[in-house]
Amino acid sequence: xxxxxxxxxxxQDIRKMMEKSxxxxxxxxxxxxxxxTCALIGAAVGRxxxxxxxxxxxxxxxxCDDCLKTDLISMAAVVFLSALFSAxxxxxxxxxxxxVAIWGPTSRRLLWNTVIPMGIGAIFIxxxxxxxQYDLVPAASLVFYGLALLNGSRYxxxxxxxxxxAEIVTGLVCLWLPGSGIYFWAFGFGVxxxxxxxxxxxxxxxxxxxxx
Amino acid sequence: xxxxxEHLNRIFDSRIRLGIMSALMVNESVNFNDLKELxxxxxxxxxxxxxxxxxNNYVKVSKGFIGRKTNTTYSVTKNGEKAFKLHLEALEKxxxxxx
Numbered sequence: 001x002x003x004x005x006x007x008x009x010x011x012q013d014i015r016k017m018m019e020k021s022x023x024x025x026x027x028x029x030x031x032x033x034x035x036x037t038c039a040l041i042g043a044a045v046g047r048x049x050x051x052x053x054x055x056x057x058x059x060x061x062x063x064c065d066d067c068l069k070t071d072l073i074s075m076a077a078v079v080f081l082s083a084l085f086s087a088x089x090x091x092x093x094x095x096x097x098x099x100v101a102i103w104g105p106t107s108r109r110l111l112w113n114t115v116i117p118m119g120i121g122a123i124f125i126x127x128x129x130x131x132x133q134y135d136l137v138p139a140a141s142l143v144f145y146g147l148a149l150l151n152g153s154r155y156x157x158x159x160x161x162x163x164x165x166a167e168i169v170t171g172l173v174c175l176w177l178p179g180s181g182i183y184f185w186a187f188g189f190g191v192x193x194x195x196x197x198x199x200x201x202x203x204x205x206x207x208x209x210x211x212x
Numbered sequence: 213x214x215x216x217x218e219h220l221n222r223i224f225d226s227r228i229r230l231g232i233m234s235a236l237m238v239n240e241s242v243n244f245n246d247l248k249e250l251x252x253x254x255x256x257x258x259x260x261x262x263x264x265x266x267x268n269n270y271v272k273v274s275k276g277f278i279g280r281k282t283n284t285t286y287s288v289t290k291n292g293e294k295a296f297k298l299h300l301e302a303l304e305k306x307x308x309x310x311x
Contacts, residue, residue, distance in 0.1 A: 017234035
């Protein structure tokens with residue numbers, strides 16, 4: 001065993017082991033596409049809700065401001081949960097195919113490092129809502145989400161960092177155009193996720209399908 | 213001609229030991245069960261290879277507990293890091309000499 005060790009194989013083993021032990025590489029491209037689709041549907045429904053609210057305002061003064069707010073927040077929650085669920089589902093399927101445990105040290109580290117900035121962002125946004133600073137909510141959610149991705153990218157596919165940068169830039173631009181928050185939301189959480197998911201699928205999973 | 217593989221380290225010839233070293237190089241520390249899962253070997257096999265690495269002062273062991281369960285974690289020593297890097301350089305040289 002020891003004498004005819006092939007150098008190239010050995011190097012490949014080393015690289016595989018280093019990657020496998022430090023990064024969670026079973027993130028599926030489908031996850032991104034599914035999450036993006038959820039976000040686009042959510043944005044369309046949300047936009048409809050806002051439009052009907054403002055149309056009615058002409059005729060009927062004294063509408064329920066808080067109803068619109070609760071409606072939009074619960075819509076956002078539904079979108080977030082369904083996106084998270086579909087992302088987990090596709091990643092679970094992929095990790096099963098790869099034979100990697102979804103709940104290992106690498107995924108734990110990935111989760112922890114994305115949850116911290118996201119949690120801080122959630123507290124920040126909750127405070128914004130309390131102070132009725134709704135204009136800043138879309139920008140803040142995009143920026144904090146981008147930071148979370150950037151932080152997590154060290155523990156998973158490196159390309160996640162580009163998605164992170166794109167989300168941050170979208171969020172920052174949104175700061176100066178607060179009135180069109182829902183469109184930035186749709187672009188950041190919808191379009192960017194779909195583009196990212198598709199390119200990851202193209203790069204990593206398409207070839208695997210050819211092989212099998 | 214100089215022998216291109218003179219710096220190859222015999223200790224790292226085993227795939228299991230190679231796997232252990234690779235995983236430890238990029239992580240601060242890894243516990244026994246995670247190593248076992250990564251390399252997919254049996255307890256006894258992994259333990260004996262870890263012992264060899266430990267005896268050569270390439271790997272540090274620290275025993276601890278999570279609740280009542282033992283949690284043994286391994287990390288690479290300065291010495292081990294140096295030896296593994298030398299081994300990698302030797303491998304690189306060997307491959308370059310082929311192509």
